[in-house]
Amino acid sequence: xxxxxxxxxxxxxxxxxxxxxxxxxxxxxxxxxxxxxxxxxxxxxxxxxxxxxxxxxxxxxxxxxxxxxxxxxxxxxxxxxxxxxxxxxxxxxxxxxxxxxxxxxxxxxxxxxxxxxxxxxxxxxxxxxxxxxxxxxxxxxxxxxxxxxxxxxxxxxxxxxxxxxxxxxxxxxxxxxxxxxxxxxxxxxxxxxxxxxxxxxxxxxxxxxxxxxxxxxxxxxxxxxxxxxxxxxxxxxxxxxxxxxxxxxxxxxxxxxxxxxxxxxxxxxxxxxxxxxxxxxxxxxxxxxxxxxxxxxxxxxxxxxxxxxxxxxxxxxxxxxxxxxxxxxxxxx
Numbered sequence: 001x002x003x004x005x006x007x008x009x010x011x012x013x014x015x016x017x018x019x020x021x022x023x024x025x026x027x028x029x030x031x032x033x034x035x036x037x038x039x040x041x042x043x044x045x046x047x048x049x050x051x052x053x054x055x056x057x058x059x060x061x062x063x064x065x066x067x068x069x070x071x072x073x074x075x076x077x078x079x080x081x082x083x084x085x086x087x088x089x090x091x092x093x094x095x096x097x098x099x100x101x102x103x104x105x106x107x108x109x110x111x112x113x114x115x116x117x118x119x120x121x122x123x124x125x126x127x128x129x130x131x132x133x134x135x136x137x138x139x140x141x142x143x144x145x146x147x148x149x150x151x152x153x154x155x156x157x158x159x160x161x162x163x164x165x166x167x168x169x170x171x172x173x174x175x176x177x178x179x180x181x182x183x184x185x186x187x188x189x190x191x192x193x194x195x196x197x198x199x200x201x202x203x204x205x206x207x208x209x210x211x212x213x214x215x216x217x218x219x220x221x222x223x224x225x226x227x228x229x230x231x232x233x234x235x236x237x238x239x240x241x242x243x244x245x246x247x248x249x250x251x252x253x254x255x256x257x258x259x260x261x262x263x264x265x266x267x268x269x270x271x272x273x274x275x276x277x278x279x280x281x282x283x284x285x286x287x288x289x290x291x292x293x294x295x296x297x298x299x300x301x302x303x304x305x306x307x308x309x310x311x312x313x314x315x316x317x318x319x320x321x322x323x324x325x326x327x328x329x330x331x332x333x
Contacts, residue, residue: 079107079182080324082295086303088274088315094121095272095319096129104141108133108181109321113195113272115174115244124160124173128245131156132179141183146257149190153177153245153253157192160246174246178209178270178321185327186259187268192252193244196276198269198284199260205285209254211273212243262325267292271302274318278306288322295322 083097094114101107112128114121135152139145156177165172176193189197191209198207210216218232232238243252267288275284279302287305291298303318 078105078185078325078327080295080326081107081109081322082299083109083111083319083321084299084303085319086274086307086315086317088307088310088317089313090315090317092122093317094125095274095317096122096125097270097319097321098129098133099321100133100136102136102139102141102181104183106136106139106141106181106183107323108136108179109268109270109323110136110177110179111195111270111272111319111321112178112245113176113193113274113317113319115176115241115246120163120165120173121175123163124175124246127159127163127173128156128175128177131159132177136179136181145181145183145188145259146190146255149179149181149188149255150253152179153190153192154250157245157247157250161248163246174241174244176241176272177245180268180270180321180323182262182268182323182325185262185325187262187325188256188259189268190253190255192250192254193241194239195270195272198271198281200267200269200285200288201263201265203285203289205281205288207281208256208260211239212241212252212254214238214240214242216242262327264325264327266325268323268325270321272317272319274316275302275306275320278309278311278315278318283309292324295324298322 081099083099085093085095085097087093096112096114098110099108100110110129110132112125114123114125132152135148135155139148160173160175163173176191176195178191178193178195178197179189180197181188187199189208191197192212194211194213195209196207196211197209198205200206214235215232215238218227218235218238221227222229222232243250269284269288271284279287283305284302287302288298291301299320299322302320306318307315
């Protein structure tokens with residue numbers, strides 16, 4: 001599956017639509033004064049037929065629940081929304097999700113995965129979602145939305161970094177961030193960490209964000225001939241996060257600078273790593289195709305299938321947000 005963000009590196013972006021049309025990873029562009037981040041080397045794996053076409057409240061739970069907890073919101077006629085969470089085999093739910101609306105026709109979904117290896121992961125994910133949601137509710141839809149999302153992420157990073165730990169120190173908490181905004185048939189997104197955003201169209205799936213893990217730097221070293229591909233693939237630290245909310249200075253954000261034009265029936269999926277570490281992209285696409293007529297049911301079954309398919313017997317918190325665009329009118333971007 002093609003894992004191709006609109007933006008790679010330090011606040012960088014390229015047109016997602018153009019990238020799909022060219023069937024090659026985009027060359028990043030950078031806002032003035034920002035140096036480039038690591039290059040993107042994954043090969044596209046989506047069918048050529050699509051290359052020229054595509055491009056509530058916070059909830060947590062502290063006790064294991066055999067069933068996923070589901071919320072659905074039908075208040076906006078053009079965007080159907082649902083989300084679900086499953087605690088897995090963890091003692092606490094450190095994921096957080098939110099469905100919301102802003103000014104005009106703005107609809108948004110946010111998903112954060114608090115980092116279990118750091119203190120107060122649950123508080124970190126809640127803090128990030130509340131910060132982002134407040135910003136989106138106040139956002140003027142006519143503004144530069146990509147720049148606004150970057151600013152909102154930087155503010156949320158500061159809010160998470162300011163959470164004091166039990167020892168009184170700051171900067172001990174962390175969380176991933178994924179946020180998707182839909183307005184006038186256009187999709188904008190931003191991502192920090194290893195939670196993912198997928199777009200599904202007519203049964204095909206594409207990840208539009210990268211995992212901000214050490215694997216990015218390993219791939220860069222492979223490209224420069226410093227290490228072998230085998231060494232990169234087997235490095236025990238390849239999944240360690242190199243960007244997340246709560247760091248002193250947020251340097252790596254994936255986002256799309258050019259609006260993504262949605263078609264009727266397109267589904268946007270936000271998910272924590274508990275989903276894609278248990279289910280392949282093709283599994284996820286198949287489940288959504290099978291249950292997609294009922295978005296609430298679709299949201300419910302995804303974390304449950306991930307739980308049932310856990311290969312190690314230990315399943316991480318698993319959360320999903322689904323946004324389905326329901327307007328058949330063509331959108332001009």
